[in-house]
Amino acid sequence: MGTKTKSTKKSQNATKSRFDARIPMEQKERFEYAATIGGFRNLTDFIINTLQEKATLIIKEHDLILASKADKELFFNTILNPEKPNTSLKNAFKEYKKAVK
Numbered sequence: 866m867g868t869k870t871k872s873t874k875k876s877q878n879a880t881k882s883r884f885d886a887r888i889p890m891e892q893k894e895r896f897e898y899a900a901t902i903g904g905f906r907n908l909t910d911f912i913i914n915t916l917q918e919k920a921t922l923i924i925k926e927h928d929l930i931l932a933s934k935a936d937k938e939l940f941f942n943t944i945l946n947p948e949k950p951n952t953s954l955k956n957a958f959k960e961y962k963k964a965v966k
Contacts, residue, residue, distance in 0.1 A: 888896075893908075900911030950958070 896911065897908050900908050903911060905911040905914065
């Protein structure tokens with residue numbers, strides 16, 4: 866009942882990817898220490914979690930900058946190329962002029 870066939874195992878592995886990195890032993894020991902005191906099961910869990918958090922932060926900052934650029938372009942385009950006043954605005958201006966006389 867609980868056995869996996871080769872084809873099932875292959876299909877599960879097909880959705881995953883491997884990441885390898887060579888780092889100095891001192892750096893690995895530091896990461897392992899951080900993983901231990903951080904309560905992670907192992908170094909792999911620590912690295913995956915940390916990279917995921919950092920990637921999410923970088924992407925959010927990038928998207929915020931792009932949104933800021935788009936907002937800036939929209940703002941300055943509106944300032945530099947304003948629409949003509951519509952009837953409501955013209956009437957409001959007339960009312961304002963009457964009120965301040």
